Amino acid sequence: MAGTLLATAPAQAAEAAAKCPDRWICLYEHQDGRGGSISFPEGSPGSDDLSKVPCPTCEGGGTFANRLSSFINNTSQTWWAFYETHGRGERHNMNPTGNRVLNLLLSDEDKVSSIYSWR
Numbered sequence: 101m102a103g104t105l106l107a108t109a110p111a112q113a114a115e116a117a118a119k120c121p122d123r124w125i126c127l128y129e130h131q132d133g134r135g136g137s138i139s140f141p142e143g144s145p146g147s148d149d150l151s152k153v154p155c156p157t158c159e160g161g162g163t164f165a166n167r168l169s170s171f172i173n174n175t176s177q178t179w180w181a182f183y184e185t186h187g188r189g190e191r192h193n194m195n196p197t198g199n200r201v202l203n204l205l206l207s208d209e210d211k212v213s214s215i216y217s218w219r
């Protein structure tokens with residue numbers, strides 16, 4: 101019995117790490133929905149400057165600036181992620197994913213500084 105519990109615990113933990121409420125977008129510090137996270141509800145404008153958004157669950161605390169590595173977009177809207185604050189710099193679309201986590205390419209990790217819902 102103990103062996104069965106040990107074998108199933110990691111799978112349950114992984115599943116729990118990659119859940120985002122309906123109509124929210126969840127941004128994760130690490131790949132596969134791991135690490136610290138912040139989230140925005142559908143209809144929120146997003147953030148001009150993620151260096152003003154605290155991330156107490158992130159490694160070392162601080163803010164969510166230049167942390168994004170994966171996301172779940174459980175809203176019905178496309179969101180835009182920008183490398184620089186105030187919607188400047190390279191832009192990446194974040195299309196709805198349902199409740200599935202999408203990893204950024206390694207070359208795009210830890211660069212996002214602002215995020216907006218499409219409007």
Ligand SMILES: [Ca+2]
Pocket residue numbers: 128129130131166167168169209210
């Ligand atoms: Ca990261």
